[in-house]
Amino acid sequence: MLLFFPLLLSAGSCRVWRAPRVPFDASSTPPAPDYAQPGNWAATPFARDNADTLPAGSGLIDRQKSARADVFYIHPTTYHGPRWNAAVEDAKTREKTTSKALLFQAATFNAAGRVFAPFYRQMTYYGFFGKDSASRRQAVRLAYSDVRAAFLYYLKHWNKGRPLIIAGHSQGAMLGQMLLKEFFNPQEALNKKLIVAYLPGWPVNETETGGVPPCRTAEDIRCFVSWNTFSDRGRLRAGSFYDKGDCVNPVSWELEGGRTPLAEHKGALDGKFKKIYPEIISAVCEDHVLRISTDKLPFPYKYTRVFHVADINLFWMDIRLNAALRSKVFQKANN
16 A cells, blocks of 8 residues: 655755745736636536546545535645746646645545635745745735635636535645635624535634634534644654644544544545555544554555645545535535
8 A cells, every 4th residue: 555645855944945035026926817717727517627536446426416515625735846826827736736636635525515626826835934934925825815716706606505615735724724714704604604624734723714613523514624644653743833723633523532443444545546445543633733553554654754745645535424424414404
């Protein structure tokens, strides 16, 4: 079994060195995408894309055609270039987004709803680690302006009153948190349409979501779930960056959930998108992060300590089943 983990950089100084060398300049940003153009969407239910795909022989079914809910998915960082923000038309970045993020993340939600996923002018990976915080804030603002525009287009043309799941990972989770705060806080009418938000890979909390609370059980609705995955092995200190985040255990779906046994783990997805492996992970929320057992993982991943890139892959089947469950709970409660 090979789980989908890229090589991890060993030194933060490398990330800083490759950060953009000039300040953010609004006059030189790539052009804004027009979301009326189908090519600016990585996934919609109206065309075949990788969000419709499932592992061959898994017996799983893409239920988007019959789904009564929608999923608005915001992909993680797939741009590693020298500019503060990626151009939406950049072919290399688009290919990474569709072949990695859509396939290994967005597709898990096609049992719960129709999947919509915009391309957006994402901030470069290295922007997270540079010292120019003012430019970083502007780059994030630009990325969010695209996600916001895509979401407004979706609401106007495609939503038609359907309930919603918001999903994103890493940079996508950060932007998803911003989307919750603006559109789904308890004072907004859209709050009543929120099934749940899946936002792993970023320290999400109720203050930053504008009052949308963390989920406490597997069937809660109008709430968010988030976790950041680290190994039990070596007890690496996660860092104060994560201290502000709420951890929901993606096996039990309990807030700050206790240790779950291997038998409860529904399944991790392998790196070739071919097989799902159940009962290989025990997980517990401790000190605002998720700690997992690694004894059942193959070499070299049993010795990996940071599993950021695999936050979704490790719990792919758990998420799939839970998203479908919460959608059913929402429909029952609102019939």
